[in-house]
Amino acid sequence: MKPSRDITRLIEIMAALRTPGTGCPWDLEQNFATIAPYTIEEAYEVAEAITRNDLDDLRDELGDLLLQVVFHSRMAEEQGAFAFGDVVEAICRKMVRRHPHVFADPDNREDDPAGAQVTWHRIKAEEKAERAARRAQPEPVALSLLAEVKPGQPALTRAMELQRKAATVGFDWNDPRAVLAKIREEIDEVEAALDDGDNAAASAETGDLMFALVNLARHVGADPETALRATNAKFERRFGYIERALAAEGRDCQSATLAEMDALWTKAKLEE
Numbered sequence: 256m257k258p259s260r261d262i263t264r265l266i267e268i269m270a271a272l273r274t275p276g277t278g279c280p281w282d283l284e285q286n287f288a289t290i291a292p293y294t295i296e297e298a299y300e301v302a303e304a305i306t307r308n309d310l311d312d313l314r315d316e317l318g319d320l321l322l323q324v325v326f327h328s329r330m331a332e333e334q335g336a337f338a339f340g341d342v343v344e345a346i347c348r349k350m351v352r353r354h355p356h357v358f359a360d361p362d363n364r365e366d367d368p369a370g371a372q373v374t375w376h377r378i379k380a381e382e383k384a385e386r387a388a389r390r391a392q393p394e395p396v397a398l399s400l401l402a403e404v405k406p407g408q409p410a411l412t413r414a415m416e417l418q419r420k421a422a423t424v425g426f427d428w429n430d431p432r433a434v435l436a437k438i439r440e441e442i443d444e445v446e447a448a449l450d451d452g453d454n455a456a457a458s459a460e461t462g463d464l465m466f467a468l469v470n471l472a473r474h475v476g477a478d479p480e481t482a483l484r485a486t487n488a489k490f491e492r493r494f495g496y497i498e499r500a501l502a503a504e505g506r507d508c509q510s511a512t513l514a515e516m517d518a519l520w521t522k523a524k525l526e527e
Contacts (some may be wrong), residue, residue, distance in 0.1 A: 265325055273333065290323065293323060302480070311362075434471045497523065500519050
């Protein structure tokens with residue numbers, strides 16, 4: 256099949272890959288659950304390309320993410336549930352409905368982003384109520400404020416959203432330094448678990464420590480996912496410096512001591 260700018264060609268390629276007997280064995284054995292991790296991974300790679308401001312890579316990563324939508328849609332079509340066209344129709348309907356100031360009443364434009372968000376969430380709540388009404392049993396009323404935070408988000412992002420929700424009713428620190436105190440407290444608890452040789456407790460306390468670190472990020476106006484991605488890139492840069500410096504001496508990391516590598520790390524840090 257020749258490449259094309261038409262989405263139909265991508266749908267045809269996916270159908271060919273999923274055709275028993277002539278398709279790809281790997282693609283044929285996949286299901287929603289096995290493909291879901293790849294979908295999440297591709298979304299992260301889109302975000303990473305944006306962080307690097309690499310628009311060529313962003314184009315390619317968006318294509319990979321689009322393939323995930325086509326893949327899921329094809330599997331659903333095979334089960335008679337829905338097809339790619341139904342996905343497109345549903346999101347078009349949703350976007351038009353949630354932007355009445357653009358499509359339904361353009362003369363009453365909403366120039367305030369916050370106001371547009373209020374409209375979005377109001378209509379979203381209406382849609383949720385309508386879905387519940389269509390079911391035989393209505394959805395249970397969300398008793399917790401935190402029930403509004405979607406469970407499928409990455410852990411760092413969800414931690415941030417849980418904290419933001421709790422903060423709306425005053426369950427929050429007023430000073431980032433108070434969060435620092437909490438972080439020190441959590442570090443002490445990790446250390447105590449290590450002293451006791453209790454790995455399970457150390458693991459649980461490490462989770463508490465990470466949650467507190469997300470809280471600090473929120474209080475200083477940092478997105479934890481973005482901050483961690485930047486630190487990952489920094490680590491790769493500095494470790495690469497170590498590898499190159501050792502290679503210039505005809506050596507590798509296996510032949511270097513930790514003290515030597517740490518000295519090179521410090522040098523890389525000073526040169527940035």
